[in-house]
Amino acid sequence: MKPLPTLRQLRYLVAVVDRCHFGQAAEACLVSQSTLSASIQELEELLGTPLLERTRRSVLPTPLGREIAERARLLLKGAEDLVDMARAAEDPMSGPLHLGVIPTIGPFMIPRVMPVLRETFPNLKLYLREDQTARLLARLETGELDAALLALPYPAGDVEMLDIAEDRFSVVCPAGHRLSSAPAAHPSDVAMEDLLLLEDGHCLRDHALAACALEDGRRNATFQGTSLHTLVQMVANGLGVTLLPQMALDSGILRGLDLVARPLDGHRPFRRIGLVWRRTSGRKEAFRRLAEALRGAMEEGATERGATERGASDKDGPAAAAQPAPATEAA
Structure with missing residues (x-):
């Protein structure tokens, strides 16, 4: 031999x-x-x-x-x-699991779902790694990560994936801005504004442009943000408008600022949140269960948000329903 x-x-x-x-x-x-x-x-x-x-x-x-x-x-x-x-084969939801998450999901989704995951899978040791999509996929390929939470669509290579939720975009602008007077914003209206975006490397930049049907849309050339919190501060300082996903609004990112959010109309005014893993991984059952738990937690949050919005509409009329729903500050 x-x-x-x-x-x-x-x-x-x-x-x-x-x-x-x-x-x-x-x-x-x-x-x-x-x-x-x-x-x-x-x-x-x-x-x-x-x-x-x-x-x-x-x-x-x-x-x-x-x-x-x-x-x-x-x-x-x-x-x-x-x-x-x-x-x-013995217990899919036990032991360590290394999960990657992008910066435009982690701070807003993880605090909401972690209590659910701890209660549902008490024997699972979840280790989180936050990074941009390309680097997470590279770590996934080499085995440093078991799975990753990404915003889709994105060319992810030879992976398997399950959808978790649709995360709708809203336009954020100062109170009194022309976009704030309508219940929703159309992509053609956003195209006329200085659009503040994240810097290259963040997939949310491409998703925001796609939601507005813009390939090379008008944008503020003097500033590119490194985080959604920074973008919000720049909008508050009158440098332009931006697009935020619903999970960021639900986390209270606009709290204390004289800003309003209006839902974005259009063909696909949202990004998809998905869980991806290597096609050759031996933990597929664990990932399916994890995706199911994440999906349930996100759907529960959406139901609570809908009830809050309906309550505001019944109490204060249609104008109140156009405001972003109040949310608990993310941990």
């Missing part, structure tokens, strides 16, 4: 290729530097070729070493998926 590398040897090689430093790689693998170095030397002897170029001051992978390390990542991830599959 042909001798084969061990998973431990491959893991050590990947760690060194990633860091180009034996000491840092050994620390990441929780072993001594001598143990790690000896293991890689055994791997090189097994394969009959050097995988690393060593000097007194540095270590670099050879071209073959880099290629083997990339293939090793896939083998290591496959082994992890086998373990996950076995554990999931």
Whole structure:
């Protein structure tokens, strides 16, 4: 039988290729530097070729070493998926689960759903990682994340996904602005305004433009926000208008500011919130249950919001219904 590398040897090689430093790689693998170095030397002897170029001051992978390390990542991830599959057969909703979430979802959705998840899945240890969509998908591909909460549509690659909710857009403008006098705003009206958007890299930027049917719409060229809270402050200072998703409005993001929100009309004035995971993952049942719980929590919030809006309409007339529903401040 042909001798084969061990998973431990491959893991050590990947760690060194990633860091180009034996000491840092050994620390990441929780072993001594001598143990790690000896293991890689055994791997090189097994394969009959050097995988690393060593000097007194540095270590670099050879071209073959880099290629083997990339293939090793896939083998290591496959082994992890086998373990996950076995554990999931016993209790899908137990143990650690590393979940990515984008910045335009995390601060507004997570405080609402975490109590539900803790109560529904008491044995699940949920670890959150907030980042932009492209970087979350990269971490998902390498196995650093198990799943991610994203805003769709987005070219996510070879993943499986389940929809959680539709998150409608509203136009936010100062009180007294021409858009504030109507019960809803049309995309053509928004196109005439200085539209404040998030900086490149945030998918909400593209979703907002798509909701207004704008490919290169008029926008404030002097400012690009890094967060929705910053955009709101810029609107309050009279620099333009912006589009916010409903979950941000429900969190009370406009509280204390002389701003109003008007629902956006149009063909698809919303973004989709979805849970995505690797197609090869062994925890698909866990993700389906997680998606179901998230969907239920979001639907319950929408029902409560609808009841609040109806109550305001009955009490104060149609004008009150056009205002964003009051919400509890996010934790």
